[in-house]
Amino acid sequence: MKNKDAFKCNCTTIHQDIIDSVxxxxxxxxxxxxxxxxxxxxxxxxxIKIICALFQSEMCVCDIAKLLNMTQSAISHQLRVLKKARLVKNRRDGKVVYYSLDDEHVKYIFDQGLAHVNE
Amino acid sequence: MKNKDAFKCNCTTIHQDIIDSVxxxxxxxxxxxxxxxxxxxxxxxxxIKIICALFQSEMCVCDIAKLLNMTQSAISHQLRVLKKARLVKNRRDGKVVYYSLDDEHVKYIFDQGLAHVNE
DNA sequence: ATAACATATGAATACATGTTCATGTGTATA
DNA sequence: TATACACATGAACATGTATTCATATGTTAT
Incomplete structure (x- = not known):
């Protein structure tokens, strides 16, 4: 066997046609x-709170930290994750860095998620 | 101070109006x-693979395990998570349990996610 | 240049979570 | 009733990750 992981499932195959098609x-x-x-x-x-907040307005790091009552460091770490995922962008104005959303899909995805949990 | 977590952020407040509004x-x-x-x-x-597979067809646990080349147990655990989130439903036919999607939002959410990563 | 402030970041810690393993449950069939 | 098969599940283990802490970077003002 070439692939050591090739047979993790020892079930009797039931619907090979469906498996192949899918x-x-x-x-x-x-x-x-x-x-x-x-x-x-x-x-x-x-x-998700940060994303939801940015739907309304661009905000600086400290604004977000105050809004969510969390440390500046924690927010900064999470903004980094959001930026890496290309969900937010930022601009610097002097000492202050403003973050805003950077994707047209985000609102739609969020709204569909909210619709599901509220159904 | 009533709330011990009330002041985690020691930043100077910059935009109190925005914070309040948001x-x-x-x-x-x-x-x-x-x-x-x-x-x-x-x-x-x-x-996400299970969800994506179920877009095409309902499948039994062993089918999914074979498709993804994973153990029946691992798939079963994950189906439990999906069911708890009300994303899939199941029906029993003899010994076999068939799973299918149980939400109209799922496809939209997935497609928007795919659109984002492919942009 | 120095101090002050907003933000970023690396390391450490604590907690969450996915898979495996062993075994239990439910159903059909011999 | 006994066996076989599909599936479910609890515990253990390994890995991932969010926050904290300490500190670094970048900018402004004195």
Whole structure:
């Protein structure tokens, strides 16, 4: 066996036709991984609050820290994660750095999520 | 001080008006928590694959395990998480349990996520 | 230049979580 | 009733991650 992980499932195969069909129509593994990584960014209470706050207004780091009653450091770390995921962008004005949303999909994704939990 | 966590941020307040305005228009903490929990479910490579597979067809646990080349146990645990989040439902036919999607928002959320990572 | 302030960041810690392993439950069949 | 199969589940383990703490960077004003 070339791949040591090739047979993790020892079930009797029931619907090979479905398995083959589904497999051939799945997005690439890289795409799926990237999507999971994206949703992981949404899946944190602090980050979802930051995102939700930025729907209304651009804010500086200290504003967000005050709003959420958290340390400047914690917020800064999370803004870094959000920026890496290309969900927020920032601009510097003197000592102050302002963050705002950087994606048109974010609001839509958030709203659909909210719709689900409120259904 | 009534709340021991009330002053985690020691920044000089810069934009109190924005903070007040944003705070008064934020969804409730419970809603935000629920949304984060929902996206946390999407934010796992195995679960996103399961969701994506179920877009195409209902599948039994062993089918999914074979498709993803993972143990039946691991898949079963993740299906439990998905069901708790009301993203999938199941039906039993004899010994076999078939899982399928149980939400109209899921596809939209996934597609928007895919659109973001492919942009 | 020095002090003050806003922000960023590396390391450490504490907590959450995904998979495995062993085993239990439910259903069909011999 | 006994066996086999599909699935579920609790505990253990390993890994990932959010926050804190200390400190560094960058900018402004004195």
């Amino acid at each position: 497999r051939s129509n799945m997005p690439s593994g890289e795409d799926l991984y990237a999507v999971a990584e994206l949703f992981k960014v949404f899946g944190d209470n602090t980050r | 705070r008064s228009n934020m969804p409730s903490g419970e809603d935000l928590y629920a949304v984060a929990e929902l996206f946390k479910v999407f934010g796992d490579n195995t679960r």
